[in-house]
Every structure is written in structure tokens, then in C-alpha cells.
Amino acid sequence: MGIQFLRGNPQAPKGHAIFIARSRSNSRVVYSTYCLVPPIPMSIAKYLPPLFAAQIPSEELQGAESIAGMPIPPMLEEGMSLEQLEILADRRDDDLCDIGTTSSEEVERMQMAATSSQEYAQLYADTISQASQISKQPAKTTLPEATPIEDLDAEGLLLQSMSERQKLAEVGKLVGMARYAVEGQDKAALQDTQQRIERLARLLPDKYRGSEIAKAAIAPDERGAKLAELYLSRAYKLIDEEYAEIPRIENAIRELKEE
Template structure:
């Protein structure tokens, strides 16, 4: 691959660049991503969701000492016209690099080109950085405390809109009540664990922990309370505040 610098210097990359590619079927259509080289060595495998990590060669993911460029977003997306990107690069002091052409209808190709081009840019930066005489040695890297592993599924859950989190909680309420009715302790505990993950990611105002406690309570009162907590959360989400006092009264009456 030949990366052409439209702005900046390939011999001294800044470590952050706008990468552009033209549609193979229409050169007027521009796709782009933003490439960032992290200043601290890291392994992308610890942070990328499985969908993105699958597009990167395993040896690259395992190399924690490699200053690999990170494409943000991870797929080339249709962009503004070139003049706008040139203006952005100028005002942000970014490198601007032409990485060739891409099949606009092939999402996998757009993802792979973003990844490989970012890796190439990262290698250019690493080569330049090495000339400064400050690149950490492998021994120094190994002496550093390992970064905490991040659950890829947790990252995906964090990006969910609140409405989707509440919808998932609603499904799990049904599963919990089914487990209670069937005296399936293992299923109930697993369902409770999943519910708690969603509840932790919601703002306190939704009272997610109370919802989980009610849904996993073994009495009939728990089922009714869970339904009320879920209804209250949706009212908050939809900003239907006038309906909330009545729901809260019903919750208090069940708890008395």
C-alpha cells in the first residue's frame, strides 16, 4: 500500500491523521477515518469488541509493544468533500493522508483498509519516534504493570442507549420470574447477574438495583414491584413526569 501525505511529512508524522480513500466506482465520493497513534504502547485486543478485533491479524493484536495506529471510527465512513477535510486538517494540525481507493459497497473492505492503513501510519510514526532515541525497550515494557483486562462485552453494553438497556432488563425480568416459578436456582442466579450488569450502567434515577431486587424476589409482590419499577423507568426516559407520582404511590403501597 502506498500512503500519500497530502498534508504533513511521512518522515515526521504527527501521530494523528485524517485518512481518506476514494470510492472505486466514483472518485468524487470520499471515505475517511481518523487515525490516532497512542503515545503509550498498548494491545488493541484488550479493548476492541470482537467484531472489530476479528478484522485485525492475531499477531498484531498480541503485540503490546507495537505503536499501532487506531482508526476512529474503525470503518471508513462516507465523508464531507475533500476541501472540508483539508480545512479540518489545517485547523487541527492533523496529517492528511490519501490511502487509495475502496469498494464502497464492501463494508469488510472498508474496515480492513482503515485497519491496515492505520497500522501503516503507526509504523511510520514508530520509525520516526525511534530516531528521537526515546523508544522504550521491550524490557522496560515488560517491567510495567499490565493493563487491566477490559471485557469486550462490557464495552458494547456501555454503548447501548438507555432504552435498549431497559428493554433488555424487561426481557430478563420475564426470565427471572420463569426461573422462580420453575424453582430453577441456577437460571435465577445467572439472570440476576445479567440484570445487575445492565442496572450498573443505568443512571441512579432509574432505580435499576431496586428493579433487580424486586424481579428476583420469590414472592408475587416482587413481580408487581418489578413491573412498576420498569414502568417508572420508561416514564422517566420519555419525560412523562406527570405519570410518575402515581407509580411511586403504587410502589409504596406494595412495600408497606
Template sequence: MGIQFLRGNPQAPKGHAIFIARSRSNSRIVYSTYCLVPPIPMSIAKYLPPLFAAQIPSEELQGAESIAGMPIPPMLEEGMSLEQLEALAERRADDLCDIGSTSSEEVERMQMATMCSQEYAQLYANYISQAEQISRKPAEAAIPEATPIDELDTEELLLQTLSERQKLAEVGKLVGMARYALEGQDKALLQDTQRRIERLARLLPDKYRGSEIVKAATSPTERGAKLAELYLSRAYKLLDEEYAEIPGIENAIRELKE
């Protein structure tokens, strides 16, 4: 499933997030952990005695100064409801991320927390890197002379740096977020998500039918969910030049729209 942002912006992660995952056997059971990406890269081995540092694999030492996410606690734990976690994220201004479903097995919950923390850290690293690149551009080339710096749309600039595949991946995440908002009848989240999908759709070539994806994703009907999935599938087939698969998808779209 990957990370779905229920609160926050995947294009500009804060560096601290509450992760939630549901039990596969009982959807009412919610597991959670807190992911933290230190603002200053550090090497744990630097602070260990030589005897202990020698036990750390060399590949970990080589990448020790890279940005990494740390789940705290290191395993998804049961104990708080979704409503409590949503309120907590709001009060603390944390990102809130749905990372899918898991079992009651401790090893799986630990692995899931670790993997998703690294995925979140990569999103954060991408954001920081892109923001630094934008800030290094000559002022006269980056902004019009009459435009104050605080009026710049940083998110728009970041989105323009993404490849078509990355843009489609973000659209897919936002479609999932829109369906989540519809199911929870969260109007504010739905409006914000629709705005972000529309912004991304405008940056995609017309052949991907971005406006149709937006319309389907925000439709309250089950048919809307299926259409959004089909439109996304069609977009990826176009991107990967798998043209033989497209007629079947087009037929399925027509049947749903009849």
C-alpha cells in the first residue's frame, strides 16, 4: 500500500509523523508508532565505544550520516484509537500517515515500522534536497522582480520538478486519501485533497485524463472509486507504453459510465 498521508503533505513532510496501521484480522484494532527524522544527520557508531562500533556492519557505517527515520517505539503498538491519534497529530502538528495493515506478529510489526520509517525519511530527504536546489537558483531566474519571496508557491515549484511517474504516484496516493476522507465524511480533508489532486492533474499531459481522475476520486459512489482505479491503471499503461492493455481498460470505463 505504501504511505498515505491523512494529515500533512507528502511533497513537504515535516520530519515527524504518527504512523497508523490496522489489524488484518480486526479492522477496529489500530497499531501506531512515531517516526522521527533527525534534522541533523548523525552516526550512532560515532558515540559508541570502539568495541561496540566494530560490531556494526560496514555498509551501515558507510551510510550512517544519511538522513534516516527512526520509529519510536521500534514496533507498531496497540493502545490508542484512530480518533485519539488524529487529535494528537492535530495538536502536535505532526504528519499522520496510514501505512496499511499488519498482523499481530511482533516481527512483522517491527519490520513494517522500520520500512515505512525509511520510506518517510526518503520523502523528507527529497523535499529538503529540492528545497535547497530551488533556494540556490539565482534570484532573477527563479522569481519575477516584482514578486515578493513570501508570495512564491513553493509546493508548485517542487511539483514541477517531479517526473511524470512521480506525479502519477502522488496522484495515486491522493486518490486513496480522497476515498478515506469520503468514507470518514471528512469534508475539510476532502476539499484539501481535491485541491492537491487538481494541482497535480494540471501538470500532467492531457492524455492521462487528470480531470477525469479528480472527478472519479471525489465521487461519493462506489463506481467513482472503481473509475479512479481504472483511470490510474490506464495512465500507467500509457506511461509504460503498454498500449495493448489500454482497450480493455477503456471498455471497462465505458461500462461503468453507462
């Protein structure tokens, strides 16, 4: 299956992620561990007891200067629900990754944690490498023409100055406009509103799921309107730190998606 990002961007992993895996025999059972990619290249092999080192493929134990992902704990453990892990990832701004299904066997859960951690670390290393290549590109010898003041994006500057609550309020207004355009089959207005929502969504932290709000806002069916409302409600609960209410909203979102 590989790593599926439930939160975060696979093209730009943060370097710290919560991994989840479901039991093959009971999908309600969720195992989890935390993967950390140290900012300083290292190999954890020489720090592992023989019991743990034996579970990691030999090729992954080589290269003392490689970027390695460390699963903490080193084995996928049961104990937290998916809803709890989602809230935790939001609060900590971690990536949240589904790494597939596993059994109750400890060796398999240990191997899966190690393998997935190295896969995640490789994604992180690729991102860092690409960023380094871009930064090393020679600077242009000619100065770019100055942008006239009248061409500056005044709306963009205004959006940047807004608080998170103000941005959410603006997203809520745009969702209403998008639903009105959907009902009236006004394609031009819908496209314009979609671009404005997506622009605002990019300015919000991932935990508010702005991209999901934007997607639901333009959905052609009534379910889209309900999903957008639920996502907005969830965002406001986060900003108000009413975390106890979030699992109920998450369940409603999941049930609506499964219809």
C-alpha cells in the first residue's frame, strides 16, 4: 500500500509524522507510532539493542550519514483511537500517515514501523535535496523590473493581515456564495468564488482543512453543502479550543462521505 497522507503534503513532508495501521482481523483496532526524521543526518543502527536492530533490513543499517526515520516507539502500538490521533496531529501540526494493515504479531508491527519510517525519511530527504538544488541555482545578473504600485495585489496584502478567525469568517461567506452559484448553475461566478476560497485556504494552517472546505463548497450535490458546513464547524471548534466536540463532527463527516 505504501504511505497515504491523511494530513500533510507528500511532496513536502514535515519530518515528523504519526503513523497509523489497522488490524487485518478487526478494522476497528488501530495501531500507531511516531516517526521522527532528525534534521542532522545520522544512522540509529549503532544505538539500537540487538533485538531491535535484527528487525531492520541490513541495507538500512548501512550509511552512518544517511537521513533516517526513527519510529518512537519502535513498534506500532494499540491504545489510541483514530479520532484521538487526528486531533493530536492537528494540535501538534504533525503529518498523519496511513501505512496500511498489520497483524497482532509484534515482529511484523516492528518491521512495518521501521520500513515505513525509512520510506517517510526518503520522501523528506528528496524534498530537502530539491530545495538545496533550487537554492544553489545562480542568481540572475539582470535586475527584474520593479512592479508598479498599481499592480500590487491589494487583496493579497489584506488577506495576509487577517487573523485566522477573520480568514475563516471570510471562507464561510465565500462558501455561501459558492453554494448560491451551484444552485443557480452560474459557472463563471462559481469558478471565481472557487479561486478565492482556494487562495484563502492556502493561507490557513493545514489543521483547518481549507482544501477540503473548498472542495465541498463547489460540489454539485447537497452533500457538498453539508460537508462544507461540518468542516467549517470543525475549524471553529479548533480555533475556540473546544476539542471535546471535534470527534462528534469527525464522525458526522465520515458518515456523510460514506453515503
